[in-house]
Amino acid sequence: MQYRHTFKTFFAVSVLGALLTGASPQALADNAAEAKPLELRRIMQELGKNMQAVTDGISREDWALVARIAPLIAEHPQPPAGEKMRIMAFIGADMGKFKGHDEKTHQAAQALEQAATRSDGQSVISSFATLQNSCLACHQSFRKPFVEHFYGQR
Ligand code: HEC
CATH class of the missing domain: 1.20.120.10 (Cytochrome c/b562)
Incomplete structure (x- = not known):
């Protein structure tokens, strides 16, 4: 349970971070090198x-x-x-x-x-x-x- 909670929090923070830095879902999906x-x-x-x-x-x-x-x-x-x-x-x-x-x-x-x-x-x-x-x-x-x-x- 504790682990799950931590994971969820981590995920939410990562998504928020991506949104705040202005990364679009497309940019997240693309391999930059490609x-x-x-x-x-x-x-x-x-x-x-x-x-x-x-x-x-x-x-x-x-x-x-x-x-x-x-x-x-x-x-x-x-x-x-x-x-x-x-x-x-x-x-x-x-x-x-x-x-x-x-x-x-x-x-x-x-x-x-x-x-x-x-x-x-x-x-x-x-x-x-x-x-x-x-x-x-x-x-x-x-x-x-x-x-x-x-x-x-x-
Ligand atoms: C061995 C294969 C090969 C040979 C020989 C070749 N090319 Fe290319 N050329 C390519 C490939 C593959 C692409 C696509 C590259 C890309 O879009 O990243 C390309 C793309 C191009 C483009 C378009 C670049 C752009 O901005 O999209 C130009 C202009 C070009 N070649 C000029 C030449 C000229 C002039 C010659 C001969 C003197 C030549 N190529 C010989 C494989 C070759």
């Missing part, structure tokens, strides 16, 4: 910006600029170890496929850099198209499941 944007998303946004810089370089035939940006795409940063583990746990057996897409992006960006270094406009454009296809291929397979899983959107 709701926070992935570092991967920030890395992707950076990739997007660098792709825009490349199209600008192509328009101006500024091959030096393209050659400078391409390695930033090829050697894009990776998420921290903890996030990688969450991603691997989610992707499971498809990890090989995911890494394969990343490898294609890496190779296409290297080809882009080489073409730009040679000031070979045609080749810059065709390797840029290959690079865009590599982004698209991964997004078509993985983006929606990621967003659903890590952010709970449909």
Whole structure:
């Protein structure tokens, strides 16, 4: 009896405390780590910006600029170890496929850099198209499941 009473009091105080600090029931239910944007998303946004810089370089035939940006795409940063583990746990057996897409992006960006270094406009454009296809291929397979899983959107 005594134990029960203590437990009830503890529970009531906890709920009150949560209400006083302004925590909504939704916030209490959510795992804070799960709701926070992935570092991967920030890395992707950076990739997007660098792709825009490349199209600008192509328009101006500024091959030096393209050659400078391409390695930033090829050697894009990776998420921290903890996030990688969450991603691997989610992707499971498809990890090989995911890494394969990343490898294609890496190779296409290297080809882009080489073409730009040679000031070979045609080749810059065709390797840029290959690079865009590599982004698209991964997004078509993985983006929606990621967003659903890590952010709970449909
Ligand atoms: C190996 C798989 C993979 C490759 C390759 C890949 N992406 Fe992504 N990308 C993702 C995933 C997964 C998401 C969803 C991440 C999220 O919402 O947290 C994403 C999301 C994005 C977003 C949206 C970010 C936002 O704010 O919601 C952009 C922009 C993006 N990628 C750009 C690129 C570009 C540009 C390339 C190629 C140069 C590329 N990605 C290659 C997996 C990939």
